[in-house]
Amino acid sequence: MSFSASVLTLYPEMFPGALGLSLAGRALEAGTWSLQAIQIRDFTTDKHRTVDDTPAGGGAGMVMRADVLARAIDHASPLGDPRPRLLMSPRGKPLTQVRVRELAAGPGAVILCGRFEGVDQRLIEARGLEEVSIGDFILSGGEPAALVLLDAVVRLLPGVMGNAVSGEEESFENGLLEHPHYTRPQEFEGREIPEVLISGNHKKIAAWRREQSEGLTKERRPDLLGTQPLVK
Numbered sequence: 191m192s193f194s195a196s197v198l199t200l201y202p203e204m205f206p207g208a209l210g211l212s213l214a215g216r217a218l219e220a221g222t223w224s225l226q227a228i229q230i231r232d233f234t235t236d237k238h239r240t241v242d243d244t245p246a247g248g249g250a251g252m253v254m255r256a257d258v259l260a261r262a263i264d265h266a267s268p269l270g271d272p273r274p275r276l277l278m279s280p281r282g283k284p285l286t287q288v289r290v291r292e293l294a295a296g297p298g299a300v301i302l303c304g305r306f307e308g309v310d311q312r313l314i315e316a317r318g319l320e321e322v323s324i325g326d327f328i329l330s331g332g333e334p335a336a337l338v339l340l341d342a343v344v345r346l347l348p349g350v351m352g353n354a355v356s357g358e359e360e361s362f363e364n365g366l367l368e369h370p371h372y373t374r375p376q377e378f379e380g381r382e383i384p385e386v387l388i389s390g391n392h393k394k395i396a397a398w399r400r401e402q403s404e405g406l407t408k409e410r411r412p413d414l415l416g417t418q419p420l421v422k
């Protein structure tokens with residue numbers, strides 16, 4: 191069974207977007223994963239096809255209606271669908287490589303993209319949505335966040351990345367940021383490739399890379415130090 195993504199959105203034209211190209215695009219064509227973009231507006235019942243309304247209690251902006259979204263979710267993900275239901279949301283748990291790996295190992299995901307001020311809280315509770323954030327900043331809608339999440343997941347699906355080893359040496363995979371990379375030419379604007387990397391001494395190279403990783407992590411992301419390796 192391949193990984194199946196259903197995305198609920200007011201802008202289905204945004205999909206597959208960037209995921210139709212490169213690694214993800216080839217994997218989509220090959221059937222390694224599938225993507226269904228569902229227009230939330232198709233689940234309205236009034237003649238204006240209204241998906242939002244003013245916030246209870248007043249204030250700026252509009253809120254997506256629970257009843258319309260519930261019909262869309264129940265259509266995309268009927269009872270017994272084993273896929274987790276995600277809501278892209280700045281209030282969510284920040285997305286990590288650990289969660290990305292878990293999702294990639296599962297059957298897929300149903301992803302709701304918010305717009306306006308967000309969605310009615312009762313919908314989140316009634317449909318058991320897991321709120322997922324891609325960082326501490328505000329997007330205008332959940333669609334770019336859904337594309338980010340799916341990009342991270344799809345590259346881990348079996349057969350998608352040419353060189354499987356490169357996935358395991360990536361930043362975060364061992365709880366550290368990755369070491370710097372170099373390639374030819376040997377000299378660029380007076381800067382040489384570090385001597386050790388052309389020494390051919392694999393033990394020394396590994397030690398140098400480890401040292402660089404630790405140094406960078408200490409400097410840029412001290413919060414990562416002391417955390418468990420992210421992959422056993």
Ligand code: SAH
Nearest residue numbers: 278279304307308323324328329331332335
């Ligand atoms: N009023 C909300 C922000 C709404 S932004 C608040 O202050 O929390 C509109 C939509 O964009 C959200 O419903 C969500 O689906 C999406 N979005 C915005 N920022 C996001 C982020 N950092 N991660 C994931 N989704 C985000």
